[in-house]
Amino acid sequence: MTDNLLSLYTVKAVIILDTDGKRLLSKYYTNDWPTQESQRAFQTTLHKKTKKLDCTHKAFHTSRALRVGFSVIADLTTSLPTAEILLLDSHTISYKPLADTYIYMIGYHHTNEIFLSSLVSTFIEVLNLLLAPSPPDRHTLLQNLDLLYLALDETIDSGIIYDLDPHEIVSRVTRINWQDGRDANNAAPLSDMALKHTLKIMEQQFGIRL
Numbered sequence: 001m002t003d004n005l006l007s008l009y010t011v012k013a014v015i016i017l018d019t020d021g022k023r024l025l026s027k028y029y030t031n032d033w034p035t036q037e038s039q040r041a042f043q044t045t046l047h048k049k050t051k052k053l054d055c056t057h058k059a060f061h062t063s064r065a066l067r068v069g070f071s072v073i074a075d076l077t078t079s080l081p082t083a084e085i086l087l088l089d090s091h092t093i094s095y096k097p098l099a100d101t102y103i104y105m106i107g108y109h110h111t112n113e114i115f116l117s118s119l120v121s122t123f124i125e126v127l128n129l130l131l132a133p134s135p136p137d138r139h140t141l142l143q144n145l146d147l148l149y150l151a152l153d154e155t156i157d158s159g160i161i162y163d164l165d166p167h168e169i170v171s172r173v174t175r176i177n178w179q180d181g182r183d184a185n186n187a188a189p190l191s192d193m194a195l196k197h198t199l200k201i202m203e204q205q206f207g208i209r210l
Contacts, residue, residue: 009159010115012091013039013106014123014152019139021047024101025141025148029159042089046057050095050102083117094120099137118164119155125166126151130173150176 012032016025023043033039066179083096092107094116103124107116125134130147134140141148148171154161 010107010111010161011055011105011119011156011159012108013104015043015046015048015104015106016141016148017047017102017104019100019102024138025145025152027149027156029156046088046093046104047102049086053084053086058148083205085113085117092116096120096124098124099135101136101138101141112174115161119161122164122166122169123151123155126155126169126173129166129170147173 009029012030013026013028015023017023017138021044023040026039028039033042049210083094086093086095087109092109092110092111092113093104094113095102095104097103103120105116105119107124124136127141127148130151131140131144151169154169154172154176155161
């Protein structure tokens with residue numbers, strides 16, 4: 001496998017946890033966590049790390065509000081980044097809270113952070129579009145796991161980002177779901193078309209040419 005092809009593999013896993021650390025969805029694209037036990041251990045560590053970072057952020061913003069006046073509190077959320085980045089066990093991870101859940105994209109140590117952040121934002125937008133008008137909370141996600149897996153398969157193919165256009169992804173998911181022609185847990189092998197599509201995305205949106 002060439003270095004160019006290797007660099008296309010951006011995502012090791014996608015995980016959705018609730019605020020208590022319980023798994024709602026997970027899909028692993030590598031053998032870094034070969035057993036259920038290793039996956040649960042990683043998810044537990046990930047949740048603890050997230051809660052610790054959340055506490056740090058809350059303390060920072062509370063301190064800032066006290067310094068500049070409580071009128072700033074209403075504007076605090078707009079100053080937060082679109083997605084958080086953390087490093088854990090040599091993995092680059094981008095995540096973002098969604099209602100009472102957390103959406104995680106687990107990348108390689110060399111994975112582009114902007115790429116991962118864009119992926120998190122795209123997937124959240126896909127969920128909002130697919131599940132509307134219902135709120136994308138824990139209960140709704142659990143009731144629509146089939147749609148979530150379909151959306152995931154239309155966004156990531158074998159660890160390669162396939163599409164970052166939420167409207168295109170939703171269009172394909174709704175069409176597939178209506179036709180009932182695909183098993184969400186049985187993604188097709190990566191095709192030449194998927195590779196070409198990914199290269200096009202990287203060049204158009206990030207100026208990356210391989």
